[in-house]
Amino acid sequence: MAKEKVHKDVVIVGAGMAGLTAALYCGRMNLDTLVLENALVGGQIANAVGIENFPGFISVSGSDLISTVQQQAENFGAVIDEFDSIEKVTLKENPKIIETEGKIYLADVVIIASGMNRRKLPLPEEKKFAGRGVHYCELCDGHMYQNKIIAVMGGGNAALDAANFLTKYAEKLYIIHRSEFRADEVTQNRVKKNPKIEIFLQTEIKKLFGDKKLESVEILDKKSGETKNLQVDGIFVNIGVVPNTELFKDELNLSQSGRIIAGEDCKTNIAGVFAAGDVREKEIRQLTTAAADGTAAALLAEKYLSKLKGDF
Amino acid sequence: MVKVYSFESCPWCNKLKKYLTSRGVEYEVRDIELDEEAAKECQKISGDLTVPVTTVDGKNYVLGFDKAKIDALLGI
Numbered sequence: 001m002a003k004e005k006v007h008k009d010v011v012i013v014g015a016g017m018a019g020l021t022a023a024l025y026c027g028r029m030n031l032d033t034l035v036l037e038n039a040l041v042g043g044q045i046a047n048a049v050g051i052e053n054f055p056g057f058i059s060v061s062g063s064d065l066i067s068t069v070q071q072q073a074e075n076f077g078a079v080i081d082e083f084d085s086i087e088k089v090t091l092k093e094n095p096k097i098i099e100t101e102g103k104i105y106l107a108d109v110v111i112i113a114s115g116m117n118r119r120k121l122p123l124p125e126e127k128k129f130a131g132r133g134v135h136y137c138e139l140c141d142g143h144m145y146q147n148k149i150i151a152v153m154g155g156g157n158a159a160l161d162a163a164n165f166l167t168k169y170a171e172k173l174y175i176i177h178r179s180e181f182r183a184d185e186v187t188q189n190r191v192k193k194n195p196k197i198e199i200f201l202q203t204e205i206k207k208l209f210g211d212k213k214l215e216s217v218e219i220l221d222k223k224s225g226e227t228k229n230l231q232v233d234g235i236f237v238n239i240g241v242v243p244n245t246e247l248f249k250d251e252l253n254l255s256q257s258g259r260i261i262a263g264e265d266c267k268t269n270i271a272g273v274f275a276a277g278d279v280r281e282k283e284i285r286q287l288t289t290a291a292a293d294g295t296a297a298a299l300l301a302e303k304y305l306s307k308l309k310g311d312f
Numbered sequence: 313m314v315k316v317y318s319f320e321s322c323p324w325c326n327k328l329k330k331y332l333t334s335r336g337v338e339y340e341v342r343d344i345e346l347d348e349e350a351a352k353e354c355q356k357i358s359g360d361l362t363v364p365v366t367t368v369d370g371k372n373y374v375l376g377f378d379k380a381k382i383d384a385l386l387g388i
Binding site: 083145 | 359376
């Protein structure tokens with residue numbers, strides 16, 4: 001059966017902070033707005049335990065913050081579909097075509113806020129131990145490690161926040177990072193003061209061992225060149241992110257890192273296509289800047305639509 | 313009856329439950345955080361250290377939120 005064709009003023013790809021903020025603004029401007037998200041609504045912050053650097057909140061969980069923004073967007077009429085996956089996009093035509101598993105959307109404007117995915121552990125044993133000792137979601141899998149030994153890989157804010165959170169379950173926790181910490185001072189001090197945490201900097205994980213489940217890892221001290229075996233029951237990998245731009249790479253200009261090239265106005269190389277949030281090439285990627293991008297993209301999308309429809 | 317091994321603050325578990333509800337599938341929640349028996353059952357079924365786990369017969373199961381596999385398992 002042929003897929004149903006549905007027209008939308010705006011289709012937003014991704015329901016993280018940038019996408020939902022754009023949806024909120026588009027909704028308030030009475031634009032017929034659809035948000036498509038096939039992973040978690042909230043994107044990377046869906047897993048954040050305590051956010052302390054979003055103005056207006058002393059500390060808020062990612063899920064609480066994002067569900068409020070989602071509600072705001074929905075209150076103004078935006079529709080969020082979190083169960084349909086995009087198969088193909090054609091952005092150069094007008095209207096732009098977004099084909100999903102179930103429908104073909106014809107959109108006057110597309111705002112891409114598809115964000116980033118966590119980078120996988122680059123070791124051949126990753127597949128063997130995925131879900132059996134190698135994990136990417138602390139909130140989902142952390143509780144499986146009650147009174148066990150956990151390692152967190154990574155040195156940014158997300159990794160260190162994850163480490164602090166996981167000490168709620170772990171008897172002992174190692175942070176293993178290949179260089180120096182990139183996390184802010186407040187977060188670094190928190191892990192340094194945590195009595196359950198032992199830190200290995202300038203250290204790499206070289207091999208994973210175990211029969212059916214992970215049992216230990218081999219680590220390399222890059223300064224001394226020494227290797228040693230560390231008994232761990234689980235590793236939570238937090239070693240950075242990769243942009244979600246696979247669907248757009250044939251039509252949009254991407255940077256070397258795979259992000260979409262667009263300025264502060266979020267305009268891409270195709271008229272009517274905007275890039276917002278972490279997927280846009282820029283120096284600072286924070287929750288606040290994601291919200292700012294969502295705002296700019298939505299307001300400029302409305303201007304573009306007005307011109308397109310000959311409103312002025 | 314469809315059983316979903318999960319716990320309340322797990323985001324992928326919540327997405328799965330929302331999906332099943334949207335498709336009109338009735339299911340029993342087996343909370344592995346509150347119920348030790350449920351946690352043991354879950355381990356026995358999947359052998360993995362991750363949730364959600366969806367099963368009907370306790371033998372065939374789907375790990376995580378994989379829509380295509382869930383549709384196939386439940387015939388929806």
